[in-house]
Amino acid sequence: MEVHVILDNYCTHKKCDEWSGRHENVFFHFTPASASWLNMVEIWFGIFSRKALKGANFKSTSDLAQAISEFVEVYNENSEPFVWKKREVRGSQLRNTIANLSN
Numbered sequence: 001m002e003v004h005v006i007l008d009n010y011c012t013h014k015k016c017d018e019w020s021g022r023h024e025n026v027f028f029h030f031t032p033a034s035a036s037w038l039n040m041v042e043i044w045f046g047i048f049s050r051k052a053l054k055g056a057n058f059k060s061t062s063d064l065a066q067a068i069s070e071f072v073e074v075y076n077e078n079s080e081p082f083v084w085k086k087r088e089v090r091g092s093q094l095r096n097t098i099a100n101l102s103n
Contacts, residue, residue, distance in 0.1 A: 001025060002025050002026075002027065003025060003026045003027070004026075004027045004029060005026065005027070005028050005029065006029045006030075006031065007028055007029070007030055007031070008030070008031050016028070040082045040084055043082055044082070047075070048068075048071060048075075051071065051075075052067055052068065052070075052071040053067075
């Protein structure tokens with residue numbers, strides 16, 4: 001069975017050569033640098049995971065494929081585009097974040 005993992009382009013994800021050498025069925029795919037708009041895909045996969053996969057048990061890949069197709073069909077009936085907004089971090093928010101990390 002092949003496992004495909006989609007990761008952001010953060011440098012720590014790329015330091016896995018030894019591990020991936022022992023797991024030849026696992027394939028890493030890195031999103032392009034400066035592609036934060038791809039994070040919108042994470043929202044959809046989060047919804048999909050909670051609504052279609054959580055607690056589910058599939059006896060075959062065809063059962064899984066059918067569940068995915070059924071979810072997409074129902075989801076698309078009332079879906080709307082996700083709106084990406086660049087988050088502006090102000091100085092006080094950054095200081096509070098740093099203070100919280102220090103505690």
